[in-house]
Amino acid sequence: EYCQLKTDSCSQDVTEKYLFYDVNPPEGFNLRRDVYMRFAIMLAEAQGTGKRLNWRLVLPPWYNLYHWKASSSKSLPIPWSAFFEVESLQSYAPVVELYSIFEKTKDKELILDRVYVLQNYADAFKDGVFTEKWEVSDGCKYTGYWGYTNVTSNEVVCINFQGKVSKLWEIISLHPQDKNVMFAHGEIPLHDSYGTKNYWDCRRSMRFNENLISRAEKFISKHLDCHTKLCNNYISIHWRRQDFAQYRKKDVPSIKGTARQINKAVKKFNSYIDKVFIATDAAITSLRNLELELTQLGYSVHYFIPTKTEIEKYKDGGIAIIDQIICSHAAYFIGTHESTFTFRIQEEREILGHDSSTTFNRLCPDSGPCEKPSKWTIVH
Numbered sequence: 001e002y003c004q005l006k007t008d009s010c011s012q013d014v015t016e017k018y019l020f021y022d023v024n025p026p027e028g029f030n031l032r033r034d035v036y037m038r039f040a041i042m043l044a045e046a047q048g049t050g051k052r053l054n055w056r057l058v059l060p061p062w063y064n065l066y067h068w069k070a071s072s073s074k075s076l077p078i079p080w081s082a083f084f085e086v087e088s089l090q091s092y093a094p095v096v097e098l099y100s101i102f103e104k105t106k107d108k109e110l111i112l113d114r115v116y117v118l119q120n121y122a123d124a125f126k127d128g129v130f131t132e133k134w135e136v137s138d139g140c141k142y143t144g145y146w147g148y149t150n151v152t153s154n155e156v157v158c159i160n161f162q163g164k165v166s167k168l169w170e171i172i173s174l175h176p177q178d179k180n181v182m183f184a185h186g187e188i189p190l191h192d193s194y195g196t197k198n199y200w201d202c203r204r205s206m207r208f209n210e211n212l213i214s215r216a217e218k219f220i221s222k223h224l225d226c227h228t229k230l231c232n233n234y235i236s237i238h239w240r241r242q243d244f245a246q247y248r249k250k251d252v253p254s255i256k257g258t259a260r261q262i263n264k265a266v267k268k269f270n271s272y273i274d275k276v277f278i279a280t281d282a283a284i285t286s287l288r289n290l291e292l293e294l295t296q297l298g299y300s301v302h303y304f305i306p307t308k309t310e311i312e313k314y315k316d317g318g319i320a321i322i323d324q325i326i327c328s329h330a331a332y333f334i335g336t337h338e339s340t341f342t343f344r345i346q347e348e349r350e351i352l353g354h355d356s357s358t359t360f361n362r363l364c365p366d367s368g369p370c371e372k373p374s375k376w377t378i379v380h
C-alpha cells in the first residue's frame with residue numbers, strides 16, 4: 001500500500017515495527033502529555049520524509065501515577081482512549097494502544113526485542129556547551145512495563161543520552177532486525193520542534209475524550225451560564241498548591257494574596273465579571289478559605305467537585321482534564337508559575353482562539369510583581 005503511495009520508499013522494510021516508551025515514574029500527567037508529543041512528532045516527521053513508514057508508536061497506558069490518589073481503580077493500567085480521542089491522535093501520527101498489540105501476540109504475551117534505558121550524562125554542560133551525544137553504558141535496570149506482568153524483553157541496554165528525540169533512530173539502527181523496541185525514561189530526549197507548526201499540529205490532534213468535554217461543558221453552561229467555547233463572563237484560575245505551596249513560596253502567593261491578585265486582575269480586565277472558576281489540587285479547607293476571601297470581595301466562586309461515581313468513571317486524569325477544559329473556555333485565565341498543568345491550559349486556549357493577552361498570566365508571590373510567563377502562541 002505504501003509502495004503505491006510513495007514510490008521512493010518501495011525498497012524499505014515493510015514489516016510492522018513498534019516503538020514503545022515509558023516515563024520516569026514520579027513524573028505527572030501533564031509532563032507525560034508533552035513526552036508523548038516528542039515521540040509522536042519523531043514518527044510523524046520521519047514519515048513525512050517517506051521514511052520508516054512501517055513504524056507505529058505504542059501509547060503507554062497510564063499506570064499508578066503518583067498524584068492520582070482519588071480513584072480506587074488507579075492500580076489498573078488505563079488506556080489513552082479514556083482521556084483522548086485516539087482516532088484524532090492517529091490523524092497526526094501512527095499510534096496504537098498497547099492492548100491492541102496484545103490481541104496480536106501469542107497467549108497475550110509480549111516479548112520486546114530490546115529496552116534501551118536512557119540516562120542523563122553526569123556532566124550535561126561539559127566545558128559550558130551542550131552537544132548532542134549518546135553512548136552505551138551500564139548500571140541501569142528496568143522493571144515496570146506499565147503495570148503489566150505479561151511483557152518482558154530479551155535485552156536491557158543502558159544508554160547515556162543527551163539530545164533531541166530523533167537521535168533515537170541512531171540507537172534503533174544498532175539492531176535493524178528488531179521489531180519491538182522500547183525506550184525507558186522517555187522524558188530525557190528533547191523536542192525536535194518545540195513551538196513550530198508541526199508541534200501545534202500534534203498538539204491540536206490531542207483532542208480530549210468527548211465524555212470529558214460534555215461533562216465540562218455541562219458544568220460551564222449550568223454554573224457559569226456560558227454556552228460557547230469562548231466565554232466572556234467568567235475568569236479562571238489554576239491554583240496549584242500541595243508541593244508548590246510548600247516548597248515554592250518565592251513563586252506562589254498565600255490564600256489572601258491569591259484573592260487580592262484575582263480581584264486586581266478582574267478590575268483591570270473587565271470589572272463586570274463576577275464569576276471565578278478555581279481549578280486546584282488544594283485541600284478542601286484551603287479552597288474554602290480562598291472562596292471566603294473572594295466572596296467577601298463580591299465574587300461568586302465555582303469549582304468542580306466530582307461525585308464518587310464521577311471519580312470512578314472519569315478517574316483523576318479525567319477530572320484534571322475537566323478542570324482544564326473549564327479553565328480553557330474562560331474570558332481570562334491566571335495560572336501557576338512553572339506548572340505543566342497550567343501550560344496545557346494555555347495551549348488549549350491558544351487552540352480555541354482566545355487573545356493571548358488573556359492567557360499568559362500567572363499568580364505572583366506575595367512579595368510583589370513578577371515576570372510574566374513566556375508566550376508560546378499557536379502556529380498554523
Ligand SMILES: C[C@@H]1O[C@H](OP(=O)(O)OP(=O)(O)OC[C@H]2O[C@@H](n3cnc4c(=O)[nH]c(N)nc43)[C@H](O)[C@@H]2O)[C@@H](O)[C@H](O)[C@@H]1O
Pocket residue numbers: 026027028029030031067068238239240243279280281316317319320321323338339340341342
Ligand atoms: C514540580 C513538579 O510539578 C509537577 O506538577 P505540575 O507540573 O503542576 O502538573 P502535573 O504534572 O500534571 O501534576 C499535578 C497533578 O496534580 C493534580 N492537579 C494539579 N492541579 C490540579 C487541578 O487544578 N485540578 C485537578 N483536578 N488536579 C490537579 C493532577 O492529578 C495532576 O496530574 C509534578 O508532576 C511533579 O511531580 C513535580 O512536583
